[in-house]
Amino acid sequence: MNQINRAAIVGGSHGNELIGVYLVKKFQKYPHLIKRANFETLSLLGNPKAIAARRRYIDRDLNRCFTENNLTTDITSSYEELRAKEIQQILRPQNQEFVDVIIDLHTTTANMGLCIILGNMHPLLLGLAANISAINPLVKVYSHQQPRNSGFLRSLSELGFAIEVGAVAQGVLSAELFKQTEQLVYAVLDYFEECNQGKIPPTHNTLTLYQSIGAVDYPRNEDGEIQAMIHPQLQFRDYEPLHPGEPIFLTFEDEEIFYEGESTVYPIFINEAAYYEKGIAMYLSQKEVIHTI
Amino acid sequence: MNQINRAAIVGGSHGNELIGVYLVKKFQKYPHLIKRANFETLSLLGNPKAIAARRRYIDRDLNRCFTENNLTTDITSSYEELRAKEIQQILRPQNQEFVDVIIDLHTTTANMGLCIILGNMHPLLLGLAANISAINPLVKVYSHQQPRNSGFLRSLSELGFAIEVGAVAQGVLSAELFKQTEQLVYAVLDYFEECNQGKIPPTHNTLTLYQSIGAVDYPRNEDGEIQAMIHPQLQFRDYEPLHPGEPIFLTFEDEEIFYEGESTVYPIFINEAAYYEKGIAMYLSQKEVIHTI
Numbered sequence: 147m148n149q150i151n152r153a154a155i156v157g158g159s160h161g162n163e164l165i166g167v168y169l170v171k172k173f174q175k176y177p178h179l180i181k182r183a184n185f186e187t188l189s190l191l192g193n194p195k196a197i198a199a200r201r202r203y204i205d206r207d208l209n210r211c212f213t214e215n216n217l218t219t220d221i222t223s224s225y226e227e228l229r230a231k232e233i234q235q236i237l238r239p240q241n242q243e244f245v246d247v248i249i250d251l252h253t254t255t256a257n258m259g260l261c262i263i264l265g266n267m268h269p270l271l272l273g274l275a276a277n278i279s280a281i282n283p284l285v286k287v288y289s290h291q292q293p294r295n296s297g298f299l300r301s302l303s304e305l306g307f308a309i310e311v312g313a314v315a316q317g318v319l320s321a322e323l324f325k326q327t328e329q330l331v332y333a334v335l336d337y338f339e340e341c342n343q344g345k346i347p348p349t350h351n352t353l354t355l356y357q358s359i360g361a362v363d364y365p366r367n368e369d370g371e372i373q374a375m376i377h378p379q380l381q382f383r384d385y386e387p388l389h390p391g392e393p394i395f396l397t398f399e400d401e402e403i404f405y406e407g408e409s410t411v412y413p414i415f416i417n418e419a420a421y422y423e424k425g426i427a428m429y430l431s432q433k434e435v436i437h438t439i
Numbered sequence: 440m441n442q443i444n445r446a447a448i449v450g451g452s453h454g455n456e457l458i459g460v461y462l463v464k465k466f467q468k469y470p471h472l473i474k475r476a477n478f479e480t481l482s483l484l485g486n487p488k489a490i491a492a493r494r495r496y497i498d499r500d501l502n503r504c505f506t507e508n509n510l511t512t513d514i515t516s517s518y519e520e521l522r523a524k525e526i527q528q529i530l531r532p533q534n535q536e537f538v539d540v541i542i543d544l545h546t547t548t549a550n551m552g553l554c555i556i557l558g559n560m561h562p563l564l565l566g567l568a569a570n571i572s573a574i575n576p577l578v579k580v581y582s583h584q585q586p587r588n589s590g591f592l593r594s595l596s597e598l599g600f601a602i603e604v605g606a607v608a609q610g611v612l613s614a615e616l617f618k619q620t621e622q623l624v625y626a627v628l629d630y631f632e633e634c635n636q637g638k639i640p641p642t643h644n645t646l647t648l649y650q651s652i653g654a655v656d657y658p659r660n661e662d663g664e665i666q667a668m669i670h671p672q673l674q675f676r677d678y679e680p681l682h683p684g685e686p687i688f689l690t691f692e693d694e695e696i697f698y699e700g701e702s703t704v705y706p707i708f709i710n711e712a713a714y715y716e717k718g719i720a721m722y723l724s725q726k727e728v729i730h731t732i
Contacts, residue, residue: 168668172691200716201494255608315548315608317712321668321689375461375614396614398465419610423493 148270148305150338153247154237155180155189155331159209159299160420161196162316165324166251169331182335184342188245190236192299195225200317202420209250210297217241230299238302248306249334250299251327253314255419256428257382260285260323260330263308265292265300271307272438274337276353281333284326286385288414288431290358309334313382316419353438356385356412356431363425365395365403373397376417376427384416388430395427441563441598443631446540447530448473448482448624452502452592453713454489455609458617459544462624475628477635481538483529485592488518493610495713502543503590510534523592531595541599542627543592544620546607548712549721550675553578553616553623556601558585558593564600565731567630569646574626577619579678581707581724583651602627606675609712646731649678649705649724656718658688658696666690669710669720677709681723688720 155173157166173180173189180187191197193208205224212230222228237245262275262285279285288310292298300306311327314320364372374395380388387410388394394413395403405411411430415421418428448466450459466473466482473480484490486501498517505523515521530538555568555578572578581603585591593599604620607613657665667688673681680703681687687706688696698704704723708714711721 168691255611313608315606315712316610317715318548318608318710319668321674322671324668324691325693375612375617378615381613381615398461398617400618417611419608422610 148246148341150185150246150305150342152245153185153187153249153335153338154245154303155187155249155251156192156233156299157189157251158194158197159192159250160202160207160252161193161198162200162202163251163253164317164319165253165311165314165327167191167197168319168324169251169328172328180331180335182339184339185246187335188236190233192233192250193226193229195229202316207420209299212299212301213297214295216297233299234302243303245303246305247338248300248303249331250306250308251331252308252310253316253323254310254312254415255315256415256417257313257384258286258288258310258414259312259384260326261310262287263310264289265296265298265307266304267291268304269438270305270341272353272436273341274334275355276351276438277337278330278333279353282330285330286356287353288356288358290429351437353436355434355436356414357434358414358429358431359411361426361429362394362413364422364427365397372422374403377402380413380416380428382416384414385412385433387411387433388413441539441634443478443539443598443635445538446478446480446542446628446631447538447596448480448542448544449485449526449592450482450544451487451490452485452543453495453500453545454486454491455493455495456544456546457610457612458546458604458607458620460484460490461612461617462544462621465621473624473628475632477632478539480628481529483526485526485543486519486522488522495609500713502592505592505594506590507588509590526592527595536596538596539598540631541593541596542624543599543601544624545601545603546609546616547603547605547708548608549708549710550606550677551579551581551603551707552605552677553619554603555580556603557582558589558591558600559597560584561597562731563598563634565646565729566634567627568648569644569731570630571623571626572646575623578623579649580646581649581651583722644730646729648727648729649707650727651707651722651724652704654719654722655687655706657715657720658690665715667696670695673706673709673721675709677707678705678726680704680726681706 157170170189208226275287365374374397377393393402394405413428416428450463463482501519568580658667667690670686670689686695687698706721709721
């Protein structure tokens, strides 16, 4: 069993995702809230300049800057590349394991509720996800396999994962989601505390997992300009089944565009504001029930 | 009776309010949609650089730059001040009346539905508002008296007004609200067409008006940092009565803050993302029924 010695909570990797920003400010003001009997927890604001500017980022997306290339080069051309190195020095000094767990707090304009995003299938993370989602049925678990070099902040630790909550607009605080996210963070810390104590948490041997199978872009013209919007029938329907032949987009001329896949999928991150520029209208996932024990 | 010779539709005065941006692009592609028998309509993107950057503005809020001071000075220190002068030259060349009507399209993260915002009580605007809100009960009318020098784009014309739709996140297209806004624009143009034809539109002699009586800021500490969020019970409750003693904010420590006014008010623009930096958590209004004929 892994022993957790240090956990890190990061908020505001994206400066306009305010729930993480204000949760971390709260944890820094009241550190006892994230203190647990048998490990330390540090908390950190990811992108202070972007937070001050109320923007996702200044030069480029910080949460894509944690690549081997960027972290090892001496040349840094952007604020976020520099900031990624600083964060690495805090969370993984001299490129050595220092924090055992990273919880990266995000919000989304998609209706993802309370979502744990796993970048790998480490048994401890699967156990955590099974436990937390059994306690709180509002919690969903999304798996998006990420290689070490994918650039995500959470990839600095093997036990790194994101908490993604929504729907909430960029630059806005939702009190309801703030409270729910706070409770979810405490539940995660409690789980690790119990693991360290050797108490095996109550057995939950099944876990419903939304497994990413790829992204879908908006229909675009030759200039890259989008030609359609998320269909009203799909808007806010994250995690719900999308069957072949059902509408997914509506053009500006009011024509429906249908999903042409061959099997039922479960869209995630539907209409996330920050993904328009990334060429992502939604991710598609498969819903799987897996056995964790 | 005023004769309307030219109307202007502006979208994207704020670059991350996408419904106006894509409606104007549609109107520019299909100009017949906004053509009417007895007047011309031109359409215009307000802030192209901010639209490209997916931000509200580059240097400062364009929709506060249409002040006498800025429009008459030779010194321009920001992109938006320059752009305001360009827009004035298009809509009001040599500071002479050229377009008779300005429709400025906006979106908000507040739950304002389809809202017509009037900056003055011109009888033709009141008649328009009464007519449109009678035809479509989803349409609300908010009056925020603005002096000529207040800096709003719509103040370039006596018959200038805004259409404000929400709730929609910044940087996001809502297909449902896109369609509803489009139909609202057509209804406005149809109304002016009928006015020009001397057809007095169907009589609607009462109009429900939400009259602004001031703004409320978030509780803040000495450093200007916000200390509380919009209370969950108030979130998305625009236009609904707020009675003395009801909760309006929730601190990060989960303490409720109550409305201490002496009379019932109707909050508007609750939790608008762009207003955090302006020191506005919401506007308060009085609900009035006025007679327009």
